[in-house]
Amino acid sequence: xxxxxxxxxxxxxxxxxxxxxxxxxxxxxxxxxxxxxxxxxxxxxxxxxxxxxxxxxxxxxxxxxxxxxxxxxxxxxxxxxxxxxxxxxxxxxxxxxxxxxxxxxxxxxxxxxxxxxxxxxxxxxxxxxxxxxxxxxxxxxxxxxxxxxxxxxxxxxxxxxxxxxxxxxxxxxxxxxxxxxxxxxxxxxxxxxxxxxxxxxxxxxxxxxxxxxxxxxxxxxxxxxxxxxxxxxxxxxxxxxxxxxxxxxxxxx
Amino acid sequence: xxxxxxxxxxxxxxxxxxxxxxxxxxxxxxxxxxxxxxxxxxxxxxxxxxxxxxxxxxxxxxxxxxxxxxxxxxxxxxxxxxxxxxxxxxxxxxxxxxxxxxxxxxxxxxxxxxxxxxxxxxxxxxxxxxxxxxxxxxxxxxxxxxxxxxxxxxxxxxxxxxxxxxxxxxxxxxxxxxxxxxxxxxxxxxxxxxxxxxxxxxxxxxxxxxxxxx
Ligand SMILES: Nc1ncnc2c1ncn2[C@@H]1O[C@H](COP(=O)(O)OP(=O)(O)OP(=O)(O)O)[C@@H](O)[C@H]1O
Ligand SMILES: [Mg+2]
Numbered sequence: 472x473x474x475x476x477x478x479x480x481x482x483x484x485x486x487x488x489x490x491x492x493x494x495x496x497x498x499x500x501x502x503x504x505x506x507x508x509x510x511x512x513x514x515x516x517x518x519x520x521x522x523x524x525x526x527x528x529x530x531x532x533x534x535x536x537x538x539x540x541x542x543x544x545x546x547x548x549x550x551x552x553x554x555x556x557x558x559x560x561x562x563x564x565x566x567x568x569x570x571x572x573x574x575x576x577x578x579x580x581x582x583x584x585x586x587x588x589x590x591x592x593x594x595x596x597x598x599x600x601x602x603x604x605x606x607x608x609x610x611x612x613x614x615x616x617x618x619x620x621x622x623x624x625x626x627x628x629x630x631x632x633x634x635x636x637x638x639x640x641x642x643x644x645x646x647x648x649x650x651x652x653x654x655x656x657x658x659x660x661x662x663x664x665x666x667x668x669x670x671x672x673x674x675x676x677x678x679x680x681x682x683x684x685x686x687x688x689x690x691x692x693x694x695x696x697x698x699x700x701x702x703x704x705x706x707x708x709x710x711x712x713x714x715x716x717x718x719x720x721x722x723x724x
Numbered sequence: 725x726x727x728x729x730x731x732x733x734x735x736x737x738x739x740x741x742x743x744x745x746x747x748x749x750x751x752x753x754x755x756x757x758x759x760x761x762x763x764x765x766x767x768x769x770x771x772x773x774x775x776x777x778x779x780x781x782x783x784x785x786x787x788x789x790x791x792x793x794x795x796x797x798x799x800x801x802x803x804x805x806x807x808x809x810x811x812x813x814x815x816x817x818x819x820x821x822x823x824x825x826x827x828x829x830x831x832x833x834x835x836x837x838x839x840x841x842x843x844x845x846x847x848x849x850x851x852x853x854x855x856x857x858x859x860x861x862x863x864x865x866x867x868x869x870x871x872x873x874x875x876x877x878x879x880x881x882x883x884x885x886x887x888x889x890x891x892x893x894x895x896x897x898x899x900x901x902x903x904x905x906x907x908x909x910x911x912x913x914x915x916x917x918x919x920x921x922x923x924x925x926x927x928x929x930x931x932x933x934x935x936x937x938x
Contacts, residue, residue: 532840552848559846569841573860573936582855583845615937628841635845 482544483508483639483670484529489538491524491694498524500694502538506639509668513681513702516691517717522674525691526641529672530561543638559587562632562640566647568624570616576603576627577612580634588635595634602630606660622653626660633664640664642673676721678706690714727904728911731894738894739915745812745880745890746919750873752816757823762853764828775824782821788882790814795886811883819876826872830865831857863934870927874920881916891915 484506491499498521506512514522527533529540531547531554540547542561548554571579580599584590590598603609606626608619616624625645632640642661646654658680665671665684675681681688681702688705690698692713698705709715728735763775782790794814798804805813834857842852862869884893895912899905 530844532843555843555846555848557846558844561844563841563844565837565841567837569835569837571838571841571856571860572938573863583847586851586855587846617936617938631841631845 481508482506483510483542484672485539485541485544486525486529487539487541489525489528489540490536491521491528491533492536498694499528499535502694502696504689504696506670506672508543508638508670510686511665511669511671511673511684512687512689513685514672514674514689514691515676515678515681515717515721516697520691521694522691523643526563526643526672526674529639529641530558530563532563555587559583559635560638562635562637564625564628564632564640564642564645566644568616568621568628568648570624570628570631572616575613575615576608576619579616579627580631583631583635599630599634602633603627605633606630607656620653621649622656625649625653625657629657629660629664639670639672642671642675644674644676646675646677678722682706690717692717725907727898727902727907731898731902734894734898735891735911735915738889738891738912741808741889741894742877742880742891742916743919745808745815745883745888746873746877748812749815749819749876749880752812753819753823753872753876754869756816756820757827758858760820760824761827761831764824765831767849779821779824782818783825785818787815787818787879788885790818791882791886807883807886807888811880811886811888815876815879815883819872819879822872822875823869826865826868827858827861829868830861830863832861833864834860860936863936866927866931866934870923870930873923873927877919877923878916 482505484504486502486504489499489502490497502525514525516522524533528535529542542557545557548557570576571582574582577596577599580602581592581595584595584598585592600609600612603612606629608623608626611619611623611627616627619627645661646657649657654677658677661671661673661680662684673680673685685702687699688702689696690705690709690711698709698711698714705714706718709718760775760778763771764779766772766775791811791814795807795810838856838860839852842856847855880890881892883890884896889897891912895908899908902908
C-alpha cells in the first residue's frame with residue numbers, strides 16, 4: 472500500500488462527480504467529497520439542499536445518477552449481496568431512529584451481527600450489552616423501542632449501527648426529532664465516538680456539536696457543496712454570501 | 725335428532741376430512757400468500773407483474789369453476805391427483821390470492837424507515853423481509869387473515885361438488901337416506917360454526933400474544 476493511503480490520511484469515503492436527479496429535479500450537482508479515516512465532517516445547509524440525499528447515496532439507499540462513491544477504496548457495488556456486505560460497513564443513524572418495533576433493544580442490536588456477520592448469538596449478545604453500556608441504556612436491553620424515550624431510542628439506534636463495527640457512521644439529523652432536553656444525551660455519545668476516532672459524516676443543525684467535534688464543516692446549497700472548512704473558520708468568517716445568509720438565520724434561534 | 729345420531733360415524737368422518745382439508749389448505753394458502761405478497765413488493769418489475777397477475781386471476785374466478793376445471797379438465801391432458809389433493813391444491817391457490825392481498829396490506833403498514841434501517845445494517849432483501857418486514861406486517865393483519873381462514877373453511881364445502889366426502893357431502897349422503905334436511909344440515913351447520921369459532925379464538929389469542937409493544 473502506498474504511504475499516502477495508510478494511517479489517518481487514508482480516504483475512507485471518496486465521492487467523485489456525484490450527480491443525482493429525482494425525475495427532472497437535479498438535487499445533487501457535481502459533488503466531490505473526501506473524508507479521511509477518523510475525520511468528522513458536519514454537513515449543514517438549508518432545507519432541500521440535498522444533505523439527506525447525499526448521505527443516502529453513500530450507502531446506496533439512493534442510487535446516484537452519475538459519479539462514483541468509494542468506501543475505504545472500494546466502489547459501491549450496484550446491487551445484491553455485495554452491496555449488502557458493503558452497506559454493513561457503513562452505519563446509518565436516522566432522524567426517526569427506525570428501531571425494529573417488534574424486537575427488544577438487545578435483539579435490534581444483535582440482528583445485524585448474527586445475520587450479516589454470522590457471529591454466534593452469545594457473543595453477539597455480549598457485544599450488544601457492552602455497546603448498550605457504552606451508550607448508557609444497558610438497563611433497557613429487554614425493553615421494546617416504544618417503551619423508550621426518544622433520546623434512549625436514538626442511543627439504541629447508535630448502538631445498533633456500532634454493532635456492525637462500521638468503517639463510517641452517517642448521521643442524518645440525529646437530534647431533530649428529539650425534545651430539547653434529550654438532545655445532549657445523544658450528542659454526548661456522538662462526541663465521544665468522534666473522540667475515539669470514528670469516521671463520521673453528520674448532517675445536523677447543532678452548531679455546538681460542530682464546534683466541539685467536527686474537523687470540517689461542509690456547507691451545501693441547492694445541491695452543491697458551496698463551502699468547506701474548519702468549524703471555527705466557517706462560523707467566524709464564512710466566505711460565501713449564501714453561507715453567511717444561512718448562518719445568520721440559524722444562529723438567531 | 726336420530727337422523728344425526730344414527731350416522732355419527734359418517735358425519736364424523738366428514739368432519740375430520742373438513743378439518744384436515746382446512747388445515748392443509750390454510751398452511752398452503754399462507755405460504756402462497758406470503759410468496760405472492762413478496763412478489764408484489766419485489767424490486768424486480770417482472771416479479772411484481774407475476775404477483776399481480778396471480779392475484780387478479782384467482783380473485784376473479786369462481787372457486788367452484790376452478791375446482792371443476794382442475795378435477796375434470798386436467799385428466800384430459802393426463803394429469804391426475806387424488807380428489808382430496810386436488811381440492812386442497814385448488815382451494816389453497818384460490819385463498820392464497822386473498823391472503824396475499826391481506827398480507828400486502830400488512831406490509832404496507834410497516835414504515836419505509838424499517839426497510840431502510842434493515843438494508844442499512846447490511847441485510848439482504850430476503851433477510852429484511854424475513855426478520856423485519858413480515859414479522860411486523862403479518863402482526864398487523866392477524867384479524868383479516870383469521871377472517872379469510874374462516875371463509876376458507878366454508879369454501880372447503882365446495883369440494884363436495886367434485887366428490888370429496890367432507891362434512892357437507894357426508895351430510896348430503898345422510899340426508900338422502902334419512903330425508904331430514906333440517907336436522908341434518910342444522911347439525912352440520914353447527915359443526916361449521918364451532919370450527920369457525922375456534923379459528924376466531926385462535927386468531928384473538930395470536931393477536932394478543934404477538935401484539936407489538938407500543
Ligand atoms: N424521494 C424523493 N423523490 C423526489 N424528490 C425528492 C425525494 N427525496 C428528496 N427529494 C427532493 O430532493 C431535494 C433534496 O432533498 P433532501 O432531503 O436531500 O434535502 P435536505 O438538505 O436533507 O433537506 P432537510 O434539511 O429538509 O432535511 C429536495 O428538493 C427534495 O424535495
Ligand atoms: Mg434531510
